[in-house]
Amino acid sequence: MSDSTFTEIQGFLTSIEQDSINGVLTSYAAYHEIAVIFDPEKTNHGILIEYFKSVQISSPKIVYSKLWVVPVCYEANYAPDLPNLSDQLGMSTDEIIHKHSQQEYKVHFLGFLPGFMYLGGLDEALHIPRKNKPQLTPQGSVAIGGAQTGIYPQESPGGWHVIGNCPLKFFDPLEDPPCLFQPGDHVKFNPVSYQEYKVMALEIKLDVFDYGQIVRNG
Template sequence: MTTPAIEPLGDAALLLRWGERIDPDLNRRVHVLAAALDVIRPPWLLDLVPAYATLALYLDTAAFGPAEPPLAAAERWLRARLATLADHTDDPAATPSARSIEIPVRYGGEDGPDLDAVARDSGLSPDEVVARHTAGDYHVALLGFAPGFPYLLGLDPMLALPRLATPRQRVPAGSVAIGGAQTGIYPRESPGGWRIIGRTPLVLFDPLRDPPALLAPGDRVRFVAVDDAAFATHARERR
């Protein structure tokens, strides 16, 4: 049985830690436990925030009585549940229900200025890079860096490359990029050092949308290569 360590995260949150590395199995455990806790969440649990190998629980400290400090009371509650939930997270077949979302991408050209360099450094042709990238079965390990930015696990090892030595000052919104062993999508224009191989017309984050983020931790993602006409159609449909 693998029980995560429990640490205080400031004065109003607890952090469950399974390890220190990027590992699909550890990330699966995080999402399985997050889903299980969400089903039984008490009134004082404000939010569950998964990362690669950690799960943060944010608390409403005002909801606790004076008899016990909020973090101590929340940890006591959590440890009592972990005794029964940890076995479930250890089961390789246990996965939370997830949505499957297709992301249309126009690869190369102005939308993918690093595609040729990724191909060269990988020993592949640009078409082979696109084929391998679209063949991946990805899942959203976490959202971070910027609102709605998905860190996706499942990248073909042949495409894993270090970030740029000098980050760009401007990366267009919707840029699909590779950073190390991960791929991701920039939700808005921002600086960035990942290798850009394409762009999607989909809006990854809209504060007026419910929910604002297009993707959520645990979602399954497939990239689909599209031509100019399909890209324009998707761009119109998002309005």
């Protein structure tokens, strides 16, 4: 997806929010489409279509320039599908890890699961069809499916290939906003050892982890 589409989508969402149109309950986006949910007792398709035609697309409110350097442990315990992926792609596991962790990915939107990021920018060499049968995928799993990569915020059935695990707690329904990452942010995966992962996981569990250390404002 192009950057201009992303900017236009975010600008459109910002306009809808700022114009606070009577009857509109909420709006949200995917790559190239926006959903607008409205109360049919307060407005209707006709009124909204007229509005959409006339809308002045604002400059997006969301222009976060945050870069999150997200720790990922790619070691065997957390990467059940890495050997298989290495066979299928004809690439060493180190090469896969290198290609996966050198890229900066853009957060396009959140969907699939609460807090699940749709990231753009996966190296084409890592594109691979999803598994035939979805499997139970643990919380924090960093995985590849099709032309996409992402982190599972919670345990869930999923068809993506798991190549690592991220210890961060980035989704919490009791926080405002509930997700650390927002559309427009960038994410880079930072390979950490099993020992480093364990230390971070403990700090996160005890609520003493400094999230400042993983954010760079570009």
